[in-house]
Each structure stands twice: as structure tokens, then as C-alpha cells.
Amino acid sequence: MMQSAITVSGLRKVYGDFVAVDDLDLRIESGEVFAFLGPNGAGKTTTIDILTGAQRRTSGSVSVLGQDPQHDEREWRARIGVVPQGTASYADLTVREVIDHFSAFYPDPFPTGQLIDMVGLGAKTTTLTNKLSGGQRRRLDVAVGVVGRPRLVFLDEPTTGLDPEARREAWDLVRLLTHEGVTTVLTTHYLDEAQELAQRAGIIVHGRMLHVGTLDELARMTGRRYRVSYALDPLVEVPSDLAERLGSEPHRCEYTTDEPTALLRLLLDAAKRQGIAEIPGLQVSQPSLEQIYLNMVEQTKDHR
Numbered sequence: 001m002m003q004s005a006i007t008v009s010g011l012r013k014v015y016g017d018f019v020a021v022d023d024l025d026l027r028i029e030s031g032e033v034f035a036f037l038g039p040n041g042a043g044k045t046t047t048i049d050i051l052t053g054a055q056r057r058t059s060g061s062v063s064v065l066g067q068d069p070q071h072d073e074r075e076w077r078a079r080i081g082v083v084p085q086g087t088a089s090y091a092d093l094t095v096r097e098v099i100d101h102f103s104a105f106y107p108d109p110f111p112t113g114q115l116i117d118m119v120g121l122g123a124k125t126t127t128l129t130n131k132l133s134g135g136q137r138r139r140l141d142v143a144v145g146v147v148g149r150p151r152l153v154f155l156d157e158p159t160t161g162l163d164p165e166a167r168r169e170a171w172d173l174v175r176l177l178t179h180e181g182v183t184t185v186l187t188t189h190y191l192d193e194a195q196e197l198a199q200r201a202g203i204i205v206h207g208r209m210l211h212v213g214t215l216d217e218l219a220r221m222t223g224r225r226y227r228v229s230y231a232l233d234p235l236v237e238v239p240s241d242l243a244e245r246l247g248s249e250p251h252r253c254e255y256t257t258d259e260p261t262a263l264l265r266l267l268l269d270a271a272k273r274q275g276i277a278e279i280p281g282l283q284v285s286q287p288s289l290e291q292i293y294l295n296m297v298e299q300t301k302d303h304r
């Protein structure tokens with residue numbers, strides 16, 4: 001049986017009496033792209049730091065590429081790539097010099113020129129890094145993180161601060177790594193990024209894993225209900241087992257339902273009986289994954 005890239009069980013990290021990571025269980029398979037989603041301060045970076053050996057855990061067990069990251073062996077470290085949050089400063093070195101510098105730490109690094117092209121900095125090879133734009137610097141961070149041809153890459157908010165085009169290029173780079181069989185763990189605030197790149201995601205809030213699953217499962221598990229609305233007083237009494245009315249604004253009805261067709265039929269029949277040919281403002285919509293995620297995070301506030 002293939003070994004999981006990462007296995008975490010009962011992971012806990014406490015700062016003083018503040019619990020940053022609370023009893024976290026997780027398994028990430030080899031070759032998978034896994035996204036940590038969660039609001040600011042949820043514990044994503046702390047978890048990644050523990051997985052990469054940058055921080056010690058308070059308790060629980062962790063195995064990354066078959067080893068405990070706290071042992072931090074050189075050969076193990078060479079198989080792991082880390083792109084931390086924020087942009088590093090490389091003083092007055094050129095792009096090529098930075099990559100050459102870091103590649104010297106690894107037994108089998110990417111050739112510098114190839115890597116620079118991979119991250120889309122081909123035109124900036126001899127540019128001083130302090131003359132790069134924010135997005136270009138982020139690409140350099142990614143290059144530094146993967147220079148050692150890692151088998152497992154951690155990307156902490158890889159595209160924060162990038163413009164839409166640079167984000168897409170960063171996504172292409174992740175896809176390239178995935179194509180090479182690299183396991184990727186990323187944290188992001190962007191659901192579209194998780195949807196684009198990841199097979200599975202875990203939602204962390206207040207240090208707890210709310211849910212782990214495929215992006216589809218995530219969308220389904222919250223009961224992806226339809227919304228039907230129109231700009232009139234109620235046309236008809238709607239049975240509660242068919243739909244639930246939200247709010248009580250005059251001249252506006254909004255329902256959630258799992259049976260939008262049946263609800264529409266009821267509404268259209270009622271409108272026809274009343275001689276209304278067009279129901280004003282009639283809309284049928286499904287909440288986006290973004291909305292579902294925000295609802296989940298919102299709900300946890302009630303349980304604190």
C-alpha cells in the first residue's frame with residue numbers, strides 16, 4: 001500500500017493558555033493537492049509550521065514523508081519545499097544569484113535557468129531582487145521553495161497580493177509540480193484557488209478542522225439549497241416541507257428549497273390564477289461555494 005505523504009493525529013499547539021491548533025486529524029495522500037482554508041488566525045500557518053518542522057507541537061503525532069518533522073533530518077528536509085507567507089528579502093542579489101545560492105543546499109536541484117523560466121522570471125534573470133515587483137518577488141519565493149526538486153511542497157498563501165494574471169501563472173506552476181507527482185499542501189483564503197488546484201480541502205476555524213473533503217463534498221454537505229425569490233407579496237401559501245420563507249419584507253418573498261421545480265410550479269400556477277403573466281424579479285439561484293464557506297465560518301461564531 002502506498003504510504004500517505006502526511007498523517008496527523010490529535011495535533012495540538014498551545015501558546016500559553018491560547019489553543020492555536022486543537023485536536024487536528026488529517027491524512028494527505030502522495031501526489032495530492034490539499035488546501036487548508038480558513039479565516040485569519042484559524043491556525044493554518046501554525047499547522048504548516050509544525051508539518052515543516054519550523055515549530056514544535058504541544059502534543060499529538062505527525063508523520064511527514066514517513067518521518068517526524070521534529071527530527072528534522074537533512075535528507076528529509078531536502079525532499080520538502082516550503083514557500084512561507086510573505087515575501088522574503090534577498091538584499092542586492094540578482095534573481096540568478098538567489099537561485100544559485102539556494103540550489104547549493106540540495107543534492108539534485110533544478111538547473112537555475114530552467115527554474116527561472118518555470119516561474120516566469122526568464123526576462124528578469126539578471127535583475128536585482130529589490131527591483132522586482134511584488135508579484136515577481138512572490139514568484140521568486142516559489143522558485144526558492146521548490147529549487148531542491150521536493151516531493152512535497154508547502155505553499156502558504158502563494159497568491160496573496162498577486163494580480164489575476166500572476167495568480168493564474170502561479171496556478172500553472174502548481175499544476176506543473178502536480179504533474180511531476182509532487183504532493184502540494186497550500187493555504188489560501190481564496191475558494192476559487194482551492195477549487196482550481198486542490199482535490200480536497202480542509203476548513204480550519206479556531207484551530208479545529210470543521211470539515212475535510214473534496215470540494216464537491218464540501219458544497220454538498222451544507223445542503224446546497226436553492227433560493228427562489230420574487231418581488232411581490234406571497235402569491236400562495238407554500239407548505240413548509242417544500243420550502244422555507246426567509247425574512248418577512250413586504251413586497252418581497254425569498255424561499256430556500258431543495259425542490260426548486262416543484263416550488264416554481266406552485267408559484268407559477270398561483271400567478272396564473274391571479275392573472276399575473278410575469279412574476280416580477282423572479283430568481284432561482286444556488287449559493288456559491290464561497291457563500292457556503294462563509295456560512296460555515298459564521299456558524300462557528302455562535303458556538304464559541
Ligand SMILES: Nc1ncnc2c1ncn2[C@@H]1O[C@H](COP(=O)(O)OP(=O)(O)OP(=O)(O)O)[C@@H](O)[C@H]1O
Pocket residue numbers: 015018020038039040041042043044045046047085
Ligand atoms: N508565537 C505565537 N505566540 C502566540 N500566539 C500565536 C503565535 N503564533 C500564532 N499565534 C496565534 O495562533 C493563532 C493561529 O495563527 P496562525 O498564524 O496559524 O493563523 P492562520 O490561520 O495562518 O491565519 P492567517 O490566515 O491570518 O495567516 C492566531 O490567533 C495567532 O495570533
